[in-house]
Amino acid sequence: MVSGWHAGRTWRLWLSAICVMVAVLGLTAGHAAGAKSYEKVVWVPVEHQIEQGLEKFLERAFSEAETAGADLVILDINTPGGEIGAADAIGQLIRQSPIHVVAYIDNQAFSAGTYIALNANEIVMTPGSSIGAATPIDLAGNAADVKTISGWSEKMAQAAALNNRNTDIARAMVEIDREFPGLKEKGTVLSLGADRAQELGYADQIVANKKELYAYLGVQADRVQEINPTMGERVARFVTSPVVMSMLLIIGLLGIVVELFAPGFGIAGTVSLCAFGLYFFGHYVAGFASWLHIGLFLLGILLMIMEVFLPGGIVGAIGFISIVTGLIMAAYDTQQGLASLGIAALITAIVTFLLIKKYGLKKLFNKFILGDVQRNEAGYVAPKDQRDLLEKTGVALTPLRPAGVVRIDGMRIDAVSVGAFIAAGTSVRVVQVEGTRVVVQEIESKE
Template identity: 75%
Template sequence: MTTARPALRRVRLLFSFLCMMMGLSMFLATPGTFAQTYQKAVWVPVDNTIERGLESFLKRAFLDAEKQQADLVILHINTPGGEVDAADQIGQLIRQSPMHTVAYIDNQAFSAGTYIALNANEIVMTPGSSIGAATPIDLAGNAADIKFISGWSKKMSAAAGLNNRNPDVARAMVEIDTEFPGLKPKGTVLSLDAKQAKALGYADRVVSGKEELLASLGIAGDSLQMIEPTGGEIVARWVTSPYVMSLLLVIGLVGIVVELFAPGFGVAGTISLVSFGLYFFGHYVAGFANWLHIGLFVVGILLMILEIFLPGGIVGAIGFISIVTGLVMAAYDTQQGLASLGIAAAVTAFVTFLLIKRYGVRGLFGKFVLGDVQRNEEGYVAPKDQRDLAGKTGIALTPLRPAGVVKVEGKRVDAVSAGGFIDPGTAIVVVQVEGTRVVVAEQE
């Protein structure tokens, strides 16, 4: 018995040691510790409205991060929301990325921004920040139809399930007419502050700021690589907004109509060209437009101009179709392109009506129709009488062989010589005037 007790004591000590090691390993595997170390981290801003231009920038940012052999991407999210389709594509981009992705929210990630955050591997928030309120709305600011909300609710739930988050919470952020006991009453949508999000599993940790975030990830601040949008990408984000798209097309088309009422090529035509230029530039930088779309638009404009000189309407119709095709194909979405163009066409038609009412139809076609009319009752208008030049002297401005130009009393006059060749600079005298024919001779 005495020999068995020390052996039993050793077994207990060994068992206790193994339990301690298992507990330590589980502690090290807990999120927020340095269980995983990262060799290269990049910081990417996801701010302002979610739209197709942001999608284009993030595609480039993730590609640059992979080229830099980064293994961690920190998405700094601060957005009120935006386009659902753009958020859907961004979410797919995050899910397919081989890099570990952290959504860092230090202000707000509402609506489409919530969906983007849910697709990341981790969500980190700061005190005072918020997430949720993801009910989709239409252009008029009203909640979308039930079918669309149902589909978006499914996407939100699926995104939440990627990291074992409660899908009921995601649905509560979308569905207005559904009651979720303990989360929200019927008729409202759910949004969470940092503390609530942490309690419900919608924030993996809460940090005081950027420094604590980097420290929790084991990243030195000076080694963090920033990926910022270029100037062209900033313009593209602005231009590809549905509201700005429609506005640019309105300005472009209205500018053309106003230019038709104004003599010469002026401010309206210049503004129109700048608007169309911004439209195509933004969509080209964002990767939605190409030279084919721009070429279709330019060819369409040329054909419309050619229609002025080639009656029949066929060339003009082809030009109109070419312009519409170029504008719509350059847009990120055909339906959105048609909608923006339809809005622009309606506004342009209204402006055209007002201008015709104010200036008449001739004001619109004044550039293409000869304004002078020869009326019989007005009789024949004779050329200017030049008989007063007879006997006056001047100087030859050009050689007269025999026709040329002379200067008489400070005025340029077309003339012919009475005899032979007259050199330029030779003093002359007007010897005869017959209608429009002025005859000169060398002055003796």
């Protein structure tokens, strides 16, 4: 009886040992299977506002990463949001990339930044960082229309579903006028801190810093290659921002208007050309503007200048259309281009009205209409019909040797004598008028 008991105990011990060994081997195998191993890693910053210039930069970054044979891209996201159109294109770029993408949020990924993060394969956050608050807003800073919010909510939900994240949480980050029990009340939008995000499955890991991030990913720091925007791409990102784009158009148009009220070509004209030049340069570097658009703008300027010498208004109208077409076509989006140009045109119209009110229309029209007489200080006096002076008499105000000045009908007239010297104070008569040339002759006194 005792030996049987011992035999049973021995078998139970052996069985327990085998189970423990199997469990250890299983855990080891599972850890080995799940361990990350990346040979070539690329670090790409996603900072500041999300706009079309950022999209072009990321296109280059992902292209270079693929060419270099990278197997991991880390997007260092720190953004308050931006254009949903640009974010949508960036999300598509991430989804279509064959490279594993990790969104590293070390501060904030709001609005459009949230959508970009959701398209990544993993989301890693730092303590104190936040994600969410993705309600689209219009140019006035108010919530967008129902159609836009509904469409963007669906986009967010689809992005969340890519990695099996709760789609209701993504919708709660967008929709204001809807209550999500346990997430948010009606009239608010959802944003998540790092701990809450991890709890709800919107953060795969929380790390303190880059060193811990590399440890989590199994990455050696010396294998990480940073891809940063070039100077041209930084300028393009700045210029293609809707606010900056509108400001450049406002400065450009205002410069033209102020130049019309100022004599000669001065500071206003120079500033205007610089503003338009920066506008086209930024959009050209970003890949939106082409030489065709720049050519249309320059042709329009040329036609507007020609209008000064070719009356009728047709040439000027064609020039205006050419300028507007070039500016709008150079923008990344026709609707945005029209909106920015419309805002600039409205502000320019208000300033033009104020300048006309102060200086009058004559000051403006004198830039386009050649008057009969201009000031002598301008260096030119337009020809005047003086044929009515023929046979009139007057007095020489200065000696004529043979040129001088005479007074006829109370007016000072530049004149020349027939050939002989005429002393000042001598009575003279106009004997010939040829354009601006007035010829006088001394009136001999009768004895």
